[in-house]
Amino acid sequence: MGPLGILFGCLWLWSMGGVVERELGSLKFGLFLLSVTLLSAAVVVLGGAIVGIAPMLAGLWVLLVVVTIAWGTRYPTMPVTFMFVLPLQGKWLAWVSVALLVFAMDYRLAPFLVVPLVLAHLFAADKLPIRYSARPVAAGPTKRQIEREGRYFDDVKRREREREERERLRRLFERSLIEDPDDRK
Numbered sequence: 001m002g003p004l005g006i007l008f009g010c011l012w013l014w015s016m017g018g019v020v021e022r023e024l025g026s027l028k029f030g031l032f033l034l035s036v037t038l039l040s041a042a043v044v045v046l047g048g049a050i051v052g053i054a055p056m057l058a059g060l061w062v063l064l065v066v067v068t069i070a071w072g073t074r075y076p077t078m079p080v081t082f083m084f085v086l087p088l089q090g091k092w093l094a095w096v097s098v099a100l101l102v103f104a105m106d107y108r109l110a111p112f113l114v115v116p117l118v119l120a121h122l123f124a125a126d127k128l129p130i131r132y133s134a135r136p137v138a139a140g141p142t143k144r145q146i147e148r149e150g151r152y153f154d155d156v157k158r159r160e161r162e163r164e165e166r167e168r169l170r171r172l173f174e175r176s177l178i179e180d181p182d183d184r185k
Contacts, residue, residue: 009060016064016071023074023133032123036066039116047112055109061101062113066120068097073124074132094121 021029040062048055072094081087088096098117102110122128 006060009064012064013060013067017067019075020067020070032070033063033067036063036116036120039119040066040113043112043115044109047109050112051108053106053108055106061104062116065097065101066116069094069117069120070124070132072097073121 017029020032024032044055072090072092074090076089076091078090079087080090080093101113101117105113119128123130124132126132
């Protein structure tokens with residue numbers, strides 16, 4: 001991982017991680033990253049011992065993918081440009097990041113590394129006993145959004161009725177200006 005990789009990794013962590021940190025709070029976000037780091041290291045060492053290879057897990061990539069999974073789980077339809085070119089939704093960006101991580105690793109260790117990734121998704125989806133946040137996963141509009149939308153549509157309907165009434169009065173006025181042929185006699 002060269003200087004450019006570190007720069008892009010930090011930018012990625014700043015953009016995706018910033019959103020996740022604001023939702024979790026700094027302490028909970030730090031504990032989330034620490035637990036993911038320790039769990040990833042443990043499963044890769046265990047996988048290396050089972051498979052019979054000396055595993056190496058270095059760099060920011062696991063953390064970046066886990067943060068992206070948490071963000072993509074919370075904002076599945078949020079549009080993002082991947083690599084500044086490819087427009088993707090949050091859920092697809094999470095899948096692409098998982099695929100890139102799995103293909104970058106030794107194929108024998110990839111099944112073991114899936115464990116922290118799945119746990120990160122379950123945590124962000126609030127499907128674990130440890131709650132992600134008090135705010136539910138983006139499942140639909142909030143009560144405030146529904147009320148705002150209702151006020152907007154009520155205002156649109158009111159303006160339509162006013163426009164129709166002005167048009168009716170204009171036509172009535174124009175008809176009153178038209179001379180009646182019987183009045184000429």
